[in-house]
Amino acid sequence: MSSQEVAGTAFRAAQLRSRAAAQRPRGLPRRSSVESCSDGELIRRIGERDREAFEALYRRFARPVLGLALRRLRDRSRAEDATQETFAAIWRAAASYRSERGPGASWLYAVARNAIVNQTRIRFEPGAEGLDSPSDEPGPPEHAESGWVSWRVHRALEELPDHQRTLVELAYWGELSQSEIATRLSIPLGTVKTRTRAALSRLAELLEDDELQ
Helix, strand or coil, X not given: CCHHHHHHHHHHHHHHHHHHHHHCCCCCCCCCCHHHCCHHHHHHHHHCCCHHHHHHHHHHHHHHHHHHHHHHHCCHHHHHHHXXXXXXXXXXXXXXXXXXXXXXXXXXXXXXXXXXXXXXXXXXXXXXXXXXXXXXXCXXXXXXXXXXXXXXXXXXXXCCCHHHHHHXXXXXXXCCCHHHHHHHHXXXXXXXXXXXXXXXXXXXXXXXXXXXX
């Protein structure tokens, strides 16, 4: 079975399990211990071809990854493709993850960014259907301006160090609170607040530099 087929199977299994979990009466224990695993532990287990861990990681990150893809691509079909490509790549490359190099979420979002970039390239290939870049296609001025601002923000975001960029992505695209981010990344809440302030300050500087150029 190919990586794409494995990912598709996991997507369907995760959806079924999510529905079952929603219907399970409160107070009943979870069916699996994987839900309590850290992101890094799930990725490690995926590297050992643990499908249950793969489904758990999908349930945990599918919505944030899709949200990130939607904001960057502005096309639901391509965003869904990028999400599926992300998890297929995770299945293929999970064995290369090293926890000493950073938390699992940072590694996962790096994979997601690559998948989104791939979809961006497809979008601008000659002859590709549905080209909808505000800067290239005629349209209302406000549409072009919105696209330009979005591009500047994302370009600035890529300039941030990984540990800062991941916080911004979890907060704004993953819609996690700072306390939830601290738990997710296994770092102190004070560290989250400090890094977030530094990240936003650096983003402001980068965007200001763009204005002056």
